[in-house]
Amino acid sequence: MRVNVPLEKAYLLLNHGPTLLVTATDGGKPNVMASAWNTALDLDPPKIAIVLSGESHTRHLIDRSHELALSIPSSEIADLVLSVGKTTGAEIDKFDRFKIRTFPAKKVGAPLIDGCLGWLECRVIPEPRIAKTYDLLIAEVVSAQVVKGMFGPDGWIFAPKGVATIHHLGKGRFAVPSRTLIAKKK
Amino acid sequence: MRVNVPLEKAYLLLNHGPTLLVTATDGGKPNVMASAWNTALDLDPPKIAIVLSGESHTRHLIDRSHELALSIPSSEIADLVLSVGKTTGAEIDKFDRFKIRTFPAKKVGAPLIDGCLGWLECRVIPEPRIAKTYDLLIAEVVSAQVVKGMFGPDGWIFAPKGVATIHHLGKGRFAVPSRTLIAKKK
Numbered sequence: 273m274r275v276n277v278p279l280e281k282a283y284l285l286l287n288h289g290p291t292l293l294v295t296a297t298d299g300g301k302p303n304v305m306a307s308a309w310n311t312a313l314d315l316d317p318p319k320i321a322i323v324l325s326g327e328s329h330t331r332h333l334i335d336r337s338h339e340l341a342l343s344i345p346s347s348e349i350a351d352l353v354l355s356v357g358k359t360t361g362a363e364i365d366k367f368d369r370f371k372i373r374t375f376p377a378k379k380v381g382a383p384l385i386d387g388c389l390g391w392l393e394c395r396v397i398p399e400p401r402i403a404k405t406y407d408l409l410i411a412e413v414v415s416a417q418v419v420k421g422m423f424g425p426d427g428w429i430f431a432p433k434g435v436a437t438i439h440h441l442g443k444g445r446f447a448v449p450s451r452t453l454i455a456k457k458k
Numbered sequence: 459m460r461v462n463v464p465l466e467k468a469y470l471l472l473n474h475g476p477t478l479l480v481t482a483t484d485g486g487k488p489n490v491m492a493s494a495w496n497t498a499l500d501l502d503p504p505k506i507a508i509v510l511s512g513e514s515h516t517r518h519l520i521d522r523s524h525e526l527a528l529s530i531p532s533s534e535i536a537d538l539v540l541s542v543g544k545t546t547g548a549e550i551d552k553f554d555r556f557k558i559r560t561f562p563a564k565k566v567g568a569p570l571i572d573g574c575l576g577w578l579e580c581r582v583i584p585e586p587r588i589a590k591t592y593d594l595l596i597a598e599v600v601s602a603q604v605v606k607g608m609f610g611p612d613g614w615i616f617a618p619k620g621v622a623t624i625h626h627l628g629k630g631r632f633a634v635p636s637r638t639l640i641a642k643k644k
Contacts, residue, residue: 287494288625288633289475308473311497313509313592321507321594323499347639354641370644402588406499408507410592427628439474439625439635442613444642447474447622447635453533455540455630458556 277390277416277423283312284427285344285390285416286320288449290437291353293343294324295374295382296333302374302383304366305330306357308440310342318413320394326407329361334396335403340411341377342392343385346435347448352387354444379414389428389437390418459606460577468602469498470613471530471576472506474635476623477539479529480510481560481568482519488560488569490552491516492543494626496528504599506580512593515547520582521589526597527563528578529571532621533634538573540630565600575614575623576604 277285286292292307309323320342324331334340345353356366366372374383380393394411402408422429430436430449438446463471472478478493495509506528510517520526531539542552552558560569566579580597588594608615616622616635624632 284628288477288627289494291474308475309469309497309499311495311507311509313495313594319592321497321509321592323497323507350639350641351644355644358643399588402585406505406507406596408499408596410594426631428633430633433637436633438639441474441638442470444640445612446639446641447614447616448637448639449625449633449635450637451619451634452627453536453624453632453634455536455632457544457630458537458541 273420274417275420277418279318279413279416280316282318282392282413282416283315285392285418286310286312287427289439290344291440291446293345293353293356293385293388294330295341295343295385296330296337296339297381298333298336299381301365303330303333303361304356304372304385306353313410320392320411320413322409323407324409334409337381338396339380339382340394341380341382341384342394343388344390344437346387346389347438348435349387350438350446353438377415389422392416460603461606463602463604463609465504465599465602466502468504468578468599469501471578471602471604472496472498473613475625476530477626477632479531479539479542479571479574480516481527481529481571482516482523482525483567484519484522485567487551489516489519489547490542490558490571492539499596506578506597506599508595509593510595520595523567524582525566525568526580527566527568527570528580529574530576530623532573532575533624534621535573536624536632539624563601575608578602
């Protein structure tokens with residue numbers, strides 16, 4: 273079951289640096305790619321920054337629609353994240369090929385990916401020179417959802433050894449935050 | 459013991475989204491702050507993007523020196539990361555107050571923090587409008603080091619339940635990636 277996250281808490285979905293699935297559509301076939309290079313950028317209204325190659329098919333769809341969606345995958349679908357990261361939507365329909373189930377977003381056209389732990393819907397803030405020079409997009413978050421029970425007022429709640437977000441270390445190896453440490457101010 | 463990381467592999471230090479310590483100096487007293495909002499931005503030459511409030515003391519030092527250093531803290535010093543994130547260098551000398559040991563960087567003036575797992579030295583690429591509008595800085599990585607034995611050709615190597623990077627979930631709670639999952643392409 274999914275629940276809405278208040279927009280001023282949306283940054284907490286990305287605060288710990290998870291690897292993401294990025295979806296986009298220009299009204300035709302949507303596409304999906306993986307992203308490790310992203311960060312929260314602002315609190316309220318929430319913004320994000322994300323690096324997406326100007327040569328990628330998903331980026332072409334975003335450049336035409338000015339929208340994207342971020343799905344935050346769980347450790348249960350790491351194989352899928354690697355697979356969509358290693359293929360291009362210019363050549364195959366990844367949704368068909370990898371049997372990816374989706375559901376409609378609330379505010380944007382891009383589909384959201386089932387089996388994930390959280391979802392952010394975003395509208396691109398036009399910064400064409402930065403997008404062209406650095407492949408860096410800036411976007412406002414217009415909707416945020418999480419799986420019920422995994423997110424509290426202070427952010428993600430991961431059970432020890434339980435399902436959690438994944439964090440790409442490189443070459444298909446993902447770090448999984450299976451331990452939570454409570455720090456104390458000195 | 460510290461070893462150099464080839465610059466084209468420097469992005470792997472940040473690829474999995476760790477929380478960082480940021481240091482800077484303008485030639486006088488240095489300062490240190492915490493950063494969860496950052497990302498790798500490019501491979502070669504390596505670049506990073508980092509969100510640093512225009513009102514922070516560290517940012518003032520960076521705006522004057524056009525340099526910064528990133529130290530990647532280990533789970534053993536999470537209390538320190540929370541503490542430097544909750545105080546301002548405009549009021550106290552955090553290095554004195556929290557007994558932070560440092561050592562000299564190779565290419566920049568900012569000190570590097572002892573007890574961390576990796577270090578990146580960066581020179582700011584001037585993008586004044588983006589810095590002012592979004593508090594977002596873009597910088598080139600000019601030196602990268604890691605603790606010997608914790609980083610291989612494909613990135614970080616974290617032993618199960620061992621020392622690892624920390625990833626701020628919110629309110630002093632840090633996720634620790636003490637499990638590594640090897641994904642397989644479908």
